[in-house]
Each structure stands twice: as C-alpha cells, then as structure tokens.
Amino acid sequence: IPVSVKMRLGNEDMDLALDNALGVQEAGAAWLTVHGRTKRQGYRPPAYWDRIGAIRERVTLPVIANGEIWTLEDARRCQAESGCQDMMLGRGAVANPLLTREVAGGEPAGWPEVLAVLRDFGADIVGTGSEAQLCGRVKQWLSYSRRRWPEAGPLMESVKRETRLADLRAILGRDSGGNNAGQVVSF
Numbered sequence: 001i002p003v004s005v006k007m008r009l010g011n012e013d014m015d016l017a018l019d020n021a022l023g024v025q026e027a028g029a030a031w032l033t034v035h036g037r038t039k040r041q042g043y044r045p046p047a048y049w050d051r052i053g054a055i056r057e058r059v060t061l062p063v064i065a066n067g068e069i070w071t072l073e074d075a076r077r078c079q080a081e082s083g084c085q086d087m088m089l090g091r092g093a094v095a096n097p098l099l100t101r102e103v104a105g106g107e108p109a110g111w112p113e114v115l116a117v118l119r120d121f122g123a124d125i126v127g128t129g130s131e132a133q134l135c136g137r138v139k140q141w142l143s144y145s146r147r148r149w150p151e152a153g154p155l156m157e158s159v160k161r162e163t164r165l166a167d168l169r170a171i172l173g174r175d176s177g178g179n180n181a182g183q184v185v186s187f
C-alpha cells in the first residue's frame with residue numbers, strides 16, 4: 001500500500017522544509033506533496049512554487065506541487081517554477097471542477113457544464129448529513145465558484161438563505177446557466 005505525505009513549507013518559517021522532506025523520503029514515503037506556504041502564511045497568495053522546486057532538486061522521491069493554482073496559466077507557471085510535472089489542485093478544483101481536464105490538455109469548461117457538476121453534487125450528497133451541513137457544502141462550493149464564474153454570484157444570492165437542500169437544489173435546477181437550454185435540469 002503506497003503511503004504518501006503532504007506538508008507545508010513550514011510552520012512559522014521555511015527553514016526546516018528540506019530537512020522535513022528528506023525525513024519523509026527516508027521514512028519511505030511513495031511521494032511527497034508540498035503546499036508552497038507556511039502555516040503562518042495560511043492561504044495568502046503567493047504560493048512559493050520555487051521553494052517546492054528547491055526541495056524537488058534535493059530528493060529522489062516524486063514531488064507534487066500544490067498551492068494557488070486556479071487557471072491553466074497558473075498550472076503552467078507552477079510547473080515551470082517548481083520543475084514538478086505533477087500538481088495537486090485544492091480550491092482551484094472547487095472553483096472549477098473541470099480544471100484538471102483543461103490542465104491535462106482537454107477543453108476548457110464553461111459555466112453550464114460546471115453548474116451541471118454542482119447539481120450532480122447536490123443530488124449525490126442527499127442523506128449524507130444534516131440539512132445544515134449539506135446546504136453548507138453546496139453554498140461553499142458555489143461561493144468558491146464565484147472566483148471563476150460571474151454567473152455563480154447571482155445564484156449564490158438566491159440560495160444563501162436556504163436551509164433545506166431540496167429547496168436549494170430546486171433553485172440550482174431552475175437556473176439555466178444562460179445557454180444550456182435543453183439540458184436536463186431536474187434530479
């Protein structure tokens with residue numbers, strides 16, 4: 001069973017990043033994912049992809065770069081600065097669940113396609129938590145989507161006070177996303 005490790009560049013500072021990575025390697029991890037920020041830096045941009053590269057150069061296990069990849073352009077810059085072929089997407093994959101396809105060379109997604117994924121998610125989670133938790137998950141996703149899709153803004157406004165998943169899903173189902181007329185929107 002391959003065991004992998006994920007780490008930040010550090011807690012307060014980055015001084016121990018390489019030592020920690022070497023320790024992970026020595027312990028036999030199959031690969032190492034590095035979020036290019038310290039804990040103190042939280043989620044504030046930038047992510048220091050070059051620092052991930054400095055680690056990659058000194059270890060032999062595969063290193064996966066993570067942090068602040070929101071677009072295809074970010075992904076290409078991250079690859080160039082870190083020298084890592086492989087990346088882990090966090091919030092970027094929530095804002096655009098089809099970003100991996102684009103990064104892998106496929107078609108960029110449009111909002112109707114993304115909205116369809118969000119609707120499927122709303123259907124898939126039925127029965128997996130309290131109404132408040134489930135509504136929270138859909139709203140959290142929609143909220144991240146606003147960063148990439150202007151269409152998500154008005155939709156967020158219309159669902160933000162909903163406390164029942166069925167009502168929330170009905171609103172998502174009603175929204176045609178602009179140009180996806182003819183698409184099945186009920187679930």
Ligand SMILES: Cc1cc2nc3c(=O)[nH]c(=O)nc-3n(C[C@H](O)[C@H](O)[C@H](O)COP(=O)(O)O)c2cc1C
Nearest residue numbers: 006035047066067068069088089090091092093094
């Ligand atoms: C919805 C969500 C769930 C996450 N869950 C985990 C987790 O279980 N373990 C973990 O190490 N990091 C988790 N993260 C952090 C991400 O793996 C990633 O390190 C962080 O978001 C930075 O990448 P980003 O700038 O692409 O978002 C999560 C992030 C998000 C947005």
